[in-house]
Amino acid sequence: MSSQERASIVAIITCLLLNTYVIFKLVQLFGAEALSGEDAPMVWARAVVWVIPAAIVLTIVLNCLFSMASKDRNQKNIVDERDRLFQLRGLYITLISIGLGFMTMIVVLATGWTAVAGLTLLYASCAVGDLLGNVVRLASYRIGA
Amino acid sequence: MAKLRITNTIRRLRFEMDEMTQQTLAEKVGVTRQTIAAIEKARYSPSLELAIMIARAFGKPLDEVFMAEGDNESIDLTRDSESEVDG
Numbered sequence: 001m002s003s004q005e006r007a008s009i010v011a012i013i014t015c016l017l018l019n020t021y022v023i024f025k026l027v028q029l030f031g032a033e034a035l036s037g038e039d040a041p042m043v044w045a046r047a048v049v050w051v052i053p054a055a056i057v058l059t060i061v062l063n064c065l066f067s068m069a070s071k072d073r074n075q076k077n078i079v080d081e082r083d084r085l086f087q088l089r090g091l092y093i094t095l096i097s098i099g100l101g102f103m104t105m106i107v108v109l110a111t112g113w114t115a116v117a118g119l120t121l122l123y124a125s126c127a128v129g130d131l132l133g134n135v136v137r138l139a140s141y142r143i144g145a
Numbered sequence: 146m147a148k149l150r151i152t153n154t155i156r157r158l159r160f161e162m163d164e165m166t167q168q169t170l171a172e173k174v175g176v177t178r179q180t181i182a183a184i185e186k187a188r189y190s191p192s193l194e195l196a197i198m199i200a201r202a203f204g205k206p207l208d209e210v211f212m213a214e215g216d217n218e219s220i221d222l223t224r225d226s227e228s229e230v231d232g
Binding site (some may be wrong): 001002003004005078080081082083141143144 | 170171177178179183186188189191192200
């Protein structure tokens with residue numbers, strides 16, 4: 001398994017772990033009606049803002065653990081043209097998802113939904129896009145082309 | 146444009162070169178072992194730059210390492226390029 005294939009597995013695990021917790025947290029906040037006041041966008045942002053540093057830390061930790069457990073741990077972390085091709089393929093899927101999410105968010109806000117609903121929709125499109133992009137990247141490695 | 150399948154003789158050339166491993170070839174041309182394996186199985190067509198580097202690693206001309214196959218006939222890359230120059 002190359003370092004980039006391993007990185008795509010780590011990205012999938014990180015995305016699933018963090019977003020499962022975010023969903024759990026947001027459902028809790030919606031249940032407590034904490035996202036219905038004037039400061040709802042701030043409450044929402046405070047519930048989600050830690051995802052970025054947590055994703056960075058979790059990615060580093062998981063990459064180290066995978067690297068230590070891997071048989072190819074002496075292999076250099078080379079990124080070649082095939083890796084870049086698969087990265088672009090995944091990125092294309094991610095960008096489509098984020099683009100669709102952004103357009104949907106504009107429509108949702110224009111039809112009178114709350115800012116929190118729009119933000120949640122945009123976040124969801126980013127999370128789904130990231131997950132799908134990495135799944136496509138991993139599938140490309142598994143299929144071999 | 147007709148789709149061409151690019152085949153290669155990397156596996157044979159590796160064994161002719163004292164059973165060179167995929168890892169050794171990968172290190173010589175600066176790619177991962179997995180990329181060499183994918184090229185060898187014709188699952189991935191390398192860039193022209195990488196194809197030239199692989200050919201150089203074996204000390205062979207490009208058309209001795211990579212060949213294009215049509216549906217039923219094999220295409221000689223050298224002959225094609227010469228006929229295009231001739232015009």
